[in-house]
Amino acid sequence: MSASTETWGAPPAEWTRSHLLGLETLSKEEITLLLDTAERFRTEILEDPRGTGRKIPLLAGRTIVNLFFENSTRTKTSFGLAGRRLGADVVEFAAATSSLSKGETIIDTAQNILAMGVDGVVIRHSCPGTPHILSKRLEHCSVLNAGDGTHEHPTQALLDILTIRRRFGRIEGLTVALVGDIAHSRTARSDIYGLKKLGAKVIVCGPSTLVSQGWRELGVEYSYSLDAILPRVDVFNLLRIQFERQVVRPFPSIREYALLYAMNAQRLAACKKDVLIIAPGPINRGVEITPEVADGPQSAILDQVTNGVAVRMAALWLTLTAGQKNSK
Amino acid sequence: MSASTETWGAPPAEWTRSHLLGLETLSKEEITLLLDTAERFRTEILEDPRGTGRKIPLLAGRTIVNLFFENSTRTKTSFGLAGRRLGADVVEFAAATSSLSKGETIIDTAQNILAMGVDGVVIRHSCPGTPHILSKRLEHCSVLNAGDGTHEHPTQALLDILTIRRRFGRIEGLTVALVGDIAHSRTARSDIYGLKKLGAKVIVCGPSTLVSQGWRELGVEYSYSLDAILPRVDVFNLLRIQFERQVVRPFPSIREYALLYAMNAQRLAACKKDVLIIAPGPINRGVEITPEVADGPQSAILDQVTNGVAVRMAALWLTLTAGQKNSK
Amino acid sequence: MSASTETWGAPPAEWTRSHLLGLETLSKEEITLLLDTAERFRTEILEDPRGTGRKIPLLAGRTIVNLFFENSTRTKTSFGLAGRRLGADVVEFAAATSSLSKGETIIDTAQNILAMGVDGVVIRHSCPGTPHILSKRLEHCSVLNAGDGTHEHPTQALLDILTIRRRFGRIEGLTVALVGDIAHSRTARSDIYGLKKLGAKVIVCGPSTLVSQGWRELGVEYSYSLDAILPRVDVFNLLRIQFERQVVRPFPSIREYALLYAMNAQRLAACKKDVLIIAPGPINRGVEITPEVADGPQSAILDQVTNGVAVRMAALWLTLTAGQKNSK
Numbered sequence: 001m002s003a004s005t006e007t008w009g010a011p012p013a014e015w016t017r018s019h020l021l022g023l024e025t026l027s028k029e030e031i032t033l034l035l036d037t038a039e040r041f042r043t044e045i046l047e048d049p050r051g052t053g054r055k056i057p058l059l060a061g062r063t064i065v066n067l068f069f070e071n072s073t074r075t076k077t078s079f080g081l082a083g084r085r086l087g088a089d090v091v092e093f094a095a096a097t098s099s100l101s102k103g104e105t106i107i108d109t110a111q112n113i114l115a116m117g118v119d120g121v122v123i124r125h126s127c128p129g130t131p132h133i134l135s136k137r138l139e140h141c142s143v144l145n146a147g148d149g150t151h152e153h154p155t156q157a158l159l160d161i162l163t164i165r166r167r168f169g170r171i172e173g174l175t176v177a178l179v180g181d182i183a184h185s186r187t188a189r190s191d192i193y194g195l196k197k198l199g200a201k202v203i204v205c206g207p208s209t210l211v212s213q214g215w216r217e218l219g220v221e222y223s224y225s226l227d228a229i230l231p232r233v234d235v236f237n238l239l240r241i242q243f244e245r246q247v248v249r250p251f252p253s254i255r256e257y258a259l260l261y262a263m264n265a266q267r268l269a270a271c272k273k274d275v276l277i278i279a280p281g282p283i284n285r286g287v288e289i290t291p292e293v294a295d296g297p298q299s300a301i302l303d304q305v306t307n308g309v310a311v312r313m314a315a316l317w318l319t320l321t322a323g324q325k326n327s328k
Numbered sequence: 329m330s331a332s333t334e335t336w337g338a339p340p341a342e343w344t345r346s347h348l349l350g351l352e353t354l355s356k357e358e359i360t361l362l363l364d365t366a367e368r369f370r371t372e373i374l375e376d377p378r379g380t381g382r383k384i385p386l387l388a389g390r391t392i393v394n395l396f397f398e399n400s401t402r403t404k405t406s407f408g409l410a411g412r413r414l415g416a417d418v419v420e421f422a423a424a425t426s427s428l429s430k431g432e433t434i435i436d437t438a439q440n441i442l443a444m445g446v447d448g449v450v451i452r453h454s455c456p457g458t459p460h461i462l463s464k465r466l467e468h469c470s471v472l473n474a475g476d477g478t479h480e481h482p483t484q485a486l487l488d489i490l491t492i493r494r495r496f497g498r499i500e501g502l503t504v505a506l507v508g509d510i511a512h513s514r515t516a517r518s519d520i521y522g523l524k525k526l527g528a529k530v531i532v533c534g535p536s537t538l539v540s541q542g543w544r545e546l547g548v549e550y551s552y553s554l555d556a557i558l559p560r561v562d563v564f565n566l567l568r569i570q571f572e573r574q575v576v577r578p579f580p581s582i583r584e585y586a587l588l589y590a591m592n593a594q595r596l597a598a599c600k601k602d603v604l605i606i607a608p609g610p611i612n613r614g615v616e617i618t619p620e621v622a623d624g625p626q627s628a629i630l631d632q633v634t635n636g637v638a639v640r641m642a643a644l645w646l647t648l649t650a651g652q653k654n655s656k
Numbered sequence: 657m658s659a660s661t662e663t664w665g666a667p668p669a670e671w672t673r674s675h676l677l678g679l680e681t682l683s684k685e686e687i688t689l690l691l692d693t694a695e696r697f698r699t700e701i702l703e704d705p706r707g708t709g710r711k712i713p714l715l716a717g718r719t720i721v722n723l724f725f726e727n728s729t730r731t732k733t734s735f736g737l738a739g740r741r742l743g744a745d746v747v748e749f750a751a752a753t754s755s756l757s758k759g760e761t762i763i764d765t766a767q768n769i770l771a772m773g774v775d776g777v778v779i780r781h782s783c784p785g786t787p788h789i790l791s792k793r794l795e796h797c798s799v800l801n802a803g804d805g806t807h808e809h810p811t812q813a814l815l816d817i818l819t820i821r822r823r824f825g826r827i828e829g830l831t832v833a834l835v836g837d838i839a840h841s842r843t844a845r846s847d848i849y850g851l852k853k854l855g856a857k858v859i860v861c862g863p864s865t866l867v868s869q870g871w872r873e874l875g876v877e878y879s880y881s882l883d884a885i886l887p888r889v890d891v892f893n894l895l896r897i898q899f900e901r902q903v904v905r906p907f908p909s910i911r912e913y914a915l916l917y918a919m920n921a922q923r924l925a926a927c928k929k930d931v932l933i934i935a936p937g938p939i940n941r942g943v944e945i946t947p948e949v950a951d952g953p954q955s956a957i958l959d960q961v962t963n964g965v966a967v968r969m970a971a972l973w974l975t976l977t978a979g980q981k982n983s984k
Contacts, residue, residue: 046773054773055717061383063409074768077747081719081772084745089412091405092420092748104610112402112609115633116409117374117382281768282760305771389711391737417740419733420748432938440730440937443961444737445702445710 005058011321012037018322019135019143020315022152023193031194035162037314038307042162045085046310057087058317062119067093067110068146069125074281074305075146075156079122082312088119110134114141120320122146142319150186155315156280157190159308161198163300164235166307167276172199177229179205180239180261180288183212183250187280188239192218203229206261209250226261230270238263238279238288254287264290268298278304333386339649340365346650347463347471348643350480351521359522363490365642366635370490373413374638385415386645390447395421395438396474397453402609402633403474403484407450410640416447438462442469448648450474470647478514483643484608485518487636489526491628492563494635495604500527505557507533508567508589508616511540511578515608516567520546531557534589537578554589558598566591566607566616582615592618596626606632661713667977668693674978675791675799676971678808679849687850691818693970694963698818701741702966713743714973718775723749723766724802725781730937730961731802731812735778738968744775766790770797776976778802798975806842811971812936813846815964817854819956820891822963823932828855833885835861836895836917836944839868839906843936844895848874859885862917865906882917886926894919894935894944910943920946924954934960 015033023031048054064083068076076092083090093113110121120142123131128151135143147153165171176195182188182204195202196219204211205223216222223229241257251257263277277289277299285291294301343361351359376382392411396404404420411418421441438449448470451459456479463471475481493499504523510516510532523530524547532539533551544550551557569585579585591605605617605627613619622629671689679687704710720739724732732748739746749769766777776798779787784807791799803809821827832851838844838860851858852875860867861879872878879885897913907913919933933945933955941947950957 054719063382063412073749073765074772077749077769078772080747081745084719084747085773089409091408091412093401093405105613108610108613109401111630112633113405115630116402116406116637117413117634282764285761285764302767302771305768306773309772391710391740417737419736419740421729421733433941436938436941437729439958440961441733443958444730444734444965445741445962 005056005060008056008058011318015318015322018319019131020154020319021131021135021143021145023154023157023190023197024152026154026194026197028197031158031161031197034158034311034314034318035165037318038158038162038310039166041313042307042310045313046306055085055087059083059119059320060087062086062088062320063091063117064088064120064122064316064320065091065093065113065118067113067121067123069106069123070147072124072146074308075124076122078305078308079144079146079155079312079316082309082316083120085309086313086316088316091118106130107133107137110138114138120144120316123148125149142316142322144315144319147186150184150189152190152193153186154190154194155308155311156187157194158311158315159304160187160191160237160278160280161194162307162311163278163304164276166303167300168234171195173201174234175201175203175232176235176237177203177205177223177233178237178239179226179263181210181241182206182215182239183210184242185239188237189215191237192220196220203233205229207251207257226263226267227270230267231272233275234272235276235278236263236271238277238283240280240282240284241287258287262286262288262290263293265292268293268296271298276300280304333384333388336384336386339646343646343650346647347459348482348647349459349463349471349473351482351485351518351525352480354482354522354525356525359486359489359525362486362639362642362646363493365646366486366490366638367494369641370635370638373641374634383413383415387411387447387648388415390414390416390648391419391445392416392448392450392644392648393419393421393441393446395441395449395451397434397451398475400452400474402636403452404450406633406636407472407474407483407640407644410637410644411448413637414641414644416644419446434458435461435465438466442466448472448644451476453477470644470650472643472647475514478512478517480518480521481514482518482522483636483639484515485522486639486643487632488515488519488565488606488608489522490635490639491606491632492604494631495628496562499523501529502562503529503531503560504563504565505531505533505551505561506565506567507554507591509538509569510534510543510567511538512570513567516565517543519565520548524548531561533557535579535585554591554595555598558595559600561603562600563604563606564591564599566605566611568608568610568612569615586615590614590616590618591621593620596621596624599626604628608632661716664712664714667974671974671978674975675787676810676975677787677791677799677801679810679813679846679853680808682850682853684853687814687817687853690814690967690970690974691821693974694814694818694966695822697969697973698963698966701969702962711741711743715739715775715976716743718742718744718976719747719773720744720776720778720972720976721747721749721769721774723769723777723779725762725779726803728780728802730964731780732778734961734964735800735802735811735968735972738965738972739776741965742969742972744972747774762786763789763793766794770794776800776972779804781805798972798978800971800975803842806840806845808846808849809842810846810850811964811967812843813850814967814971815960816843816847816893816934816936817850818963818967819934819960820932822959823956824890827851829857830890831857831859831888832891832893833859833861833879833889834893834895835882835919837866837897838862838871838895839866840898841895844893845871847893848876852876859889861885863907863913882919882923883926886923887928889931890928891932891934892919892927894933894939896936896938896940897943914943918942918944918946919949921948924949924952927954932956936960 080090122144124146128149131145202220408418450472452474456477459473530548736746778800780802784805787801834844858876
């Protein structure tokens with residue numbers, strides 16, 4: 001293997017957190033350390049040319065539980081792969097068939113799992129703050145937030161930021177537009193925290209029914225016209241319309257939304273030449289983005305997915321080793 | 329690692345059973361051997377202080393299938409973790425989406441799984457006796473009963489007994505009360521078999537609608553009043569009201585049940601000072617037990633969960649190596 | 657271990673395909689190479705007498721995803737076990753709870769999984785041709801067809817053929833009858849391609865409503881009477897009536913079907929003495945086959961299951977190493 005547990009080195013002493021709950025409370029230095037570590041996992045492990053060296057057993061003997069109370073494909077699979085590439089055992093917890101249906105509280109469920117000797121819990125839950133509550137009740141166990149309601153989704157933001165940094169070599173001074181369903185997006189919130197701390201300018205852009213006014217205090221610019229901002233944006237993050245979260249449809253028709261906000265070839269032509277298009281996915285082709293843009297050279301949508309595994313390897317390694325200083 | 333396959337030693341020759349179907353047919357010596365082995369797994373493997381030594385590959389190369397036909401969180405996860413900590417591959421079999429829905433019999437399903445080269449099957453099924461039938465039809469494969477209808481749940485009883493033995497240093501001479509839903513409880517039945525063989529006195533306590541009269545012949549005492557037995561009991565095992573198994577509600581209201589049978593702070597004050605409170609979970613907070621008792625110092629509810637992994641490691645190791653004497 | 661990665665040898669240079677999409681496009685030599693490789697896995701790995709040597713880490717460090725869009729027990733479990741016995745990480749993808757329900761296309765789902773760094777995708781889908789489309793869109797990733805609608809199911813046919821070859825020592829010159837639900841069977845189609853290429857004579861036999869006329873051009877013989885062909889057939893493959901695929905019932909009653917086409921003791925007596933009975937399962941006992949035949953000495957139904965793991969190990973090893981010639 002190109003990298004082994006011997007040559008990789010010890011966990012960085014600067015990292016002291018056992019949990020990854022959100023980007024709001026992280027410092028610029030902590031976010032940078034996460035990104036630097038993910039960059040190493042990406043280039044030294046995931047891109048190992050021989051195919052057989054894409055694992056490094058830094059977490060051998062550890063057990064991680066995927067505790068997803070909302071449906072998920074990519075985040076759950078990504079965390080699962082990240083854990084396995086670090087040599088950990090990953091246990092999938094199917095919330096739908098669990099004891100919660102027998103009347104148990106989520107704290108009791110989590111404490112039970114922990115008592116079985118688990119080192120890390122990756123949790124997604126529709127209720128904001130659930131990972132924070134768990135992190136206070138679970139001792140000797142790392143909690144990683146994989147999305148809590150409309151609050152935060154830190155690893156998604158970290159992979160967005162890593163993808164941007166890999167393209168431009170920096171975050172400082174860039175203008176990043178978050179387009180679309182900002183009201184329902186935990187990714188937008190985490191993106192704003194992370195991008196602002198690293199020195200980017202952030203514009204939120206979408207129909208007024210989808211853009212929360214409360215975020216003005218975070219220091220972001222507002223725009224209701226995508227066309228107006230095209231020439232001055234370095235990165236567009238096209239958030240998906242989350243039909244499954246909406247009670248009332250916030251625009252007259254999908255057709256109208258696409259007419260005003262879809263990134264298509266015509267709009268792309270009005271952008272900077274080196275503009276970067278990212279999207280958290282799963283994308284609605286023809287709604288937020290047209291196929292020729294999604295599959296075109298400015299798009300880094302699939303690159304984001306690869307970076308997601310690297311970011312989650314970094315997050316798992318840093319938090320699980322920070323919480324167990326008495327380990328080897 | 330503090331323990332390795334080299335220093336751990338060979339499987340004990342006194343153990344000869346390939347299957348763990350229930351405690352009714354085990355001798356006092358066999359139950360003690362299971363408990364002693366579990367105690368070793370708990371202290372030498374699960375409590376390894378470095379976090380990285382919590383695996384011992386005694387079953388490396390073996391494959392175990394989790395065949396759960398009833399919903400389960402803790403038992404399935406616990407068996408899965410136990411198998412993985414022994415280095416085995418654990419395959420989850422989702423019964424709901426299986427060929428059984430295409431008209432296949434359970435024997436055919438099991439024989440098919442076995443023909444794929446499986447060394448152990450952990451089965452939960454609503455029909456009493458299913459593990460016994462399988463054990464007669466499957467050659468060269470261990471069958472472990474993870475609960476068969478209202479019949480037995482041997483590993484749950486073993487973890488209860490291990491938890492008691494770790495607290496008191498013995499079982500002989502103790503008075504153990506099983507409180508609540510005795511009629512629907514396979515755990516109660518296995519507890520009675522195991523505790524009686526090891527020399528404990530057992531009291532079953534609950535409303536008359538929940539206490540099976542048939543168990544008088546097992547030599548247990550009956551009580552319909554929890555308050556009457558509080559001062560002379562060493563261990564209370566608070567069985568959960570299994571609302572999901574009941575056709576007719578066996579008491580007027582949950583409120584009345586809790587009034588008469590919930591273990592609360594007031595009742596705890598009338599107990600022996602060193603009384604031990606256990607519960608198989610998932611607990612209904614406020615029904616069988618109040619939060620201050622569940623989370624208090626007399627409770628060993630979470631300790632039971634840890635012991636569950638140790639007991640299942642012992643059961644898997646002893647049965648799978650007993651059935652394969654021609655292995656290394 | 658009786659076999660190790662050192663003594664096993666390099667992947668055969670004659671095999672050059674990264675995908676296994678069907679038997680239609682394979683040469684006689686390629687099918688024979690798959691069977692020979694599976695035979696080695698069966699005898700040298702799966703039948704290792706010590707139980708601990710049934711793994712060989714030829715695909716250590718590789719990741720395989722099980723992408724099943726139709727329910728499956730045996731095929732999914734069999735591929736999962738085959739991958740694990742080769743030392744690969746196997747990730748189960750639960751299609752029902754996936755992003756497809758959020759409107760994502762299957763190509764996007766697959767590309768996302770691939771971007772996470774996956775080496776092989778095992779796919780079952782109700783739409784014929786899905787594996788072929790994926791294989792054209794996924795670079796550096798092997799695609800294995802685990803059943804695409806009513807089209808092909810190559811590993812099922814390979815395990816049928818391996819089972820026949822192990823019994824008779826050859827395929828050339830044998831007469832093989834496929835009985836029953838030929839219209840809905842992808843297994844029948846793959847069986848015909850494979851058996852014909854290896855020199856067998858194939859008879860398709862069933863009620864006219866279940867036998868597709870289009871297969872005459874593949875050079876198979878037709879028969880509407882099972883009794884008429886009993887004395888001259890070497891192998892009967894009893895295809896299951898797939899009630900779940902039928903819109904209109906193609907015969908008056910199950911009783912009548914069984915009367916005319918079930919393999920029972922009386923019919924078996926009219927067969928050749930060394931006749932071989934196989935069935936893809938899950939079997940409908942009393943419909944295509946009676947219990948005394950299914951469990952009798954002429955039946956190789958469970959042997960097929962064991963061969964299935966061997967065939968899938970061969971398919972995974974050959975395709976994944978063919979596609980990654982730059983690996984060690």
